[in-house]
Amino acid sequence: MHISSALNLIRVKLSFLVCLTLAANAAQSLAAQPAGATPNRAPLQPNAFNLLPLTSVKPRGWLLHQLQLQANGLSGHVDEFWPDLGSNSGWLGGTGESWERGPYFLDGLVPLAYLTGDERLIAKAKKWVDWTLANPQADGWIGPARNTDWWPNYVMLKVLTQYEEATGDPRVIPLMGKYFAFQAQHLSERPLKEWAIYRWHDEVLSILWLYNRTGDQSLLELARKLQVQGHNWQAQFADYPFKDKMDKSQISLATHGVNNAMGMKAGAVWWLISGAPQDRVSPDQAVAALDRFHGQPAGVFAADEHMAGRDPTQGTELCTVVEEMFSLEMDMSILGEPSLGDRLERIAYNALPGTFTPDMWGHQFDQQANQVISSLANRRWTINFADSNIFGLEPNYGCCTANLHQGWPKFVAHLWMGTPDHGLAAVAYGPSEVSSAVASGTPVSIREETDYPFRETVTLTVETARPVKFPLALRIPAWASGATVAVNGAALSGVETGQFYRVEREWQSGDRVELRFPMHIVNSHGYNNSLAVERGPLVYSLKIGESWYKIKQTGPAADWEVYPTTPWNYALVIGKDNNPNAFEVTETPVGNQPFSPEGSPVEIQVKARRLPEWQIVDDSAGPLPTSPVTSKQPVETISLIPYGAAKLRITAFPYTSD
Template sequence: MSTIASLAHLSLFVAVCVGQTASRLAPKKYLSLPLGTVKPAGWLSDRVNPGQLSLLCLKVQAAGLAGHQREFYNYVSDGDWTGGSSAYSDLEEAGSYWFNGLVPTGVLANDASIQNQTQQFLEYVLDHQDSTGWIGPEVNTTKARYLWGRLLPHLIDPSIVCLGETKADPSQADRVVGAIWKFIQLANTMLDNDEGLEDWGRSRWEEFALTLQWIYDNYPNGQEDLLLNMMHKLKITGFPWEDIFAEANFPKTATEGLTSPFGDLAWHGVNVAEGLKALAVSYRFTQNKTELDIASAGWDIVFQYHGRPSGSFAADEYLAGLEAARGSELCMVVETMFSGSYLYQVIGDLKYADRVERITYNALPATLTGDMWSRQYLQQQNQIAAKNMNPDPFPRDGSYSNVFGLEPNYPCCTVNHPQGWPKFISNAFVLTPDKRSLVHVYLGPYSVNATLANNNHVAVTVDTLYPFSDTLTTTITADKPFKYYVRIPSWTSNGTVAVNNGAAHPVSPSNGLHSVAVEAGTTKITLNLPAEITTEERPHGAIAVHRGPLHYAYDIPRSQTVLARNTQQPLAVDLEFDATAAWQYAIDPSTLTFHAGTPESGKLPSPVFDSGLSPFTISVTACPIVWDVAGDTFASAPPESPACTGSPVNITLSPYGTTKLRISEFPVYSAT
């Protein structure tokens, strides 16, 4: 292990043992806003015409699998937390995952049906808390009680923000907080007695610490010392992420055949995705700034050795290296998004916001069908089929993993994926610590209504087709003057800003943020953020293509076969996709050309993350090559320096998130 990491962990252990811990939580760089303050607008929310599917994303998600699984899906359809009987339910996480995603989905989509579902679930859970304070399906059973999946913040932060901050029902908020405090007292005793933790709980200790921090910041009840001590206990008994992310210990290749000094779960993809924020979480109660440096280095090392052009990283169950045929789990995608948002709010580094935005507009939609009724367990950068795979490129996941369906491989992603879009939207704006300024972090169409310091009521409307446009028009009304900040992504080239229809000036960001002095009344900001086409080097001499926040891929024409249909809900189907045209191409990077189409009526087609609907494309000269297939289901590694086997052709590259079969890491050749 690295010296800096081991010393950090040792110093914390000594501090806790002798009682020399921080007496308060360190402030974050930026403050999150209550759920519902930031709402989706434009293509993120609107309907095209009555009777048509709504545009991505929240209303499509609400109308799809996420919004309906409570009606039929066995893991969350019964009165208890899981309803399922498979071995996978042993850790009882399904209800927590489901609630975590559906509370913000219901609020942001303004969907009364979903809000009713989550309300009923919340009432059931609270009604069944036992006299000891335990919450969960183990009540009145002989099941062992593990804090995972109770230590998730899923039952806490969303419900309190929804029910308490809206002030719609303060008495209900009081009831929820009271139940949480009963559980905290019990969990504290369990930790003292070395009870309730197994490896899953130890690997995800930061999730419980997050919950305790939220309670500390909002409802401490004079028990700040107890909460801080519990955070320290969780860290001491949990996985040492500072050592796991250390250069000397971290795996530089796919992990099958390697032995982790911390146990296999330290290299589990979803654990790593959640663990990315662990050191930022612990910094708040240790106030040890070294932990922020380790968190930053941990973020970098994960993407250096396992990163994907889609923004995510590879882990087909465990960290899987850089090969384009290896998988990235959907649960891991949404957990990485949330970890990146938290890291940005604590540290303020542009790299976290840039990557979260890239993941959201690429990796997340790519692994869902356009109507969001079917999802994958694993997506691939080069994915030439979605079917039962023989042979299987995923050493520790099943051959069904890249099928689009209700429950390919494991059910966790079915109940967990709905957190992705609503948490991204909710974290799109933040406050400065003095609450005097608003910061627009994730670019896209939104409406915001917030009250800043000094009772300054502010309303913001962002009108844009971003990421399918380079221009954002923001209209702000404010009672009093304040400073408004907007993130300028690192990929922007020659960006400009104009205020109140004045002359456009070059953007001048500091640490990625451009500031505008907003006066009382109405202010209009026009932001233009063009980008150049860039290429990224990948293994075997291949390249990936980017422009702005979007990664581009060849959208392979496909056939569709229904493999299975749920007997209770016919819209929940398992789909096999097979290529119906050649995909074996090398491209000439010098011929990459961007094309910006103009959507009719200034609106995007619906749902925009589906084949052939994006107004943004890139054309490139390509030639057919020999490119081997492993069995009949996945592409071998891109061939290096391939010879053309036919005449050059022009092919069109589409945003990665719109493709379901694709090539996105290309061999290269020169057409001249």
């Protein structure tokens, strides 16, 4: 027997035992073989790619370590000392916080626990989920009795679907069915209000999840009722009305950043039910509108916490980052557009890590692309407070403290999806292993070995009990010109960027697919004709010396200000021909904290000149000079590191041609 096959068997046996122990009170039937995807049931439209059950994709390599950092940081401990997630939470039967924070926490904790297999976290997650499963009201209502808002339950339903996939707990499906029946009965007299109006499609995801398992037609009726009462996001994105930074008098729930991030999946989700061609509008339309009016170099849009324009000193809320990622993951499943994977990676590998401390114990509420001081000071936010860009436990407001946990684990869970013709699709890249049933129900696993996004190569190794024919769809990023795909050393032809490249053959154990995505340095133009330096999925920022000052300690978590110790006001010297040879790339091994200035696995040297007139204004980098600029200062060599590693940074650079 192949050594890795033997290891796989041991792994399957171990996880079998773990599941048995954990769900001893749940009479679940555990298949010894990995389950495949659940396709959409008629009359729903088919997904481009079907979601695989949670735990089908496991992190490996640096990505496993990143999830372990998260588990050992705030995500694994916040409930031990933050009252809103403490033992008095309404979601544990107490009299405390009874709205969105418990469900938000679990929406990340459940996938983090089951993807890392961390017993301590699994026990924590189970305690919360058990309370909801054991304490429904007689009429079907779930969660704290004192909550009367439909919205937090949307999140709890997402939690339950993930938990059911990981454990097979038989209590989940009947409880969801009863809750939806209750809602269908009462939605007319108790219509959606406020947040629930703008986030209706998040509940529809759970309704469709259940429909695909039970076929209960009344669920589709409920989804239609929600759509009628819900906000029309397709209309908003089709002709985007909020084109500038919002004045306080202009704000509404339609200008709210997190709502917009969630709304980016509304059109695709609704199309599954309506089937109307006019509803199948690409989320690219939403991405393009948000880029045009509020776009930021790390792939997100500015909203602090309402739409804030393109100035790179405006903020992007962490909830917006993780919700846009989740929307793109759902959009990818439904529509299968390769550009969605490019955008997902850009956010996951830049904006997400860039707003955490390297150890994932602290986070910001608002991150800035040009972030030269992180401190208690009133900045030019639309409505946020003075502590919004410090790193800590609960800057500005605690929603992000509760909601940040879903970013990494859901990204890992959605790296791979199932093709409708019983194959597998790599929709985003990162070190991982996918195990699934493919054609004829044959179980296979594919090990993805890579230091992507820090390196250009990805190696996939297939393990299968017997030779099996199935398609493998590989996303070729739009930026990867010259990309190559080889199977067992033989290069394949017809590889094109911005496409899914399909390899359909009879696969045998040990077959290897080697992908190479050349990471050319590209300058993209942004606000005031500034330049952002990109290389593959990573955006690069000026490495600024950082001095961290602790300003508060709460249990094991600290709040920090960060001050610059080196100059930041540089213009890039790029030469008249925009010549990328001016850049020199240095690679070092991927270490324990790749998203830290010291641990950055890639550094780019480039020529620059200081711009003395560009100074601090309102505790942020002053107005960005329009490029090209002129400077008589001497040419220096500066270092750029990945955006996610630079906690102070310039990302949108002015430039000079000489």
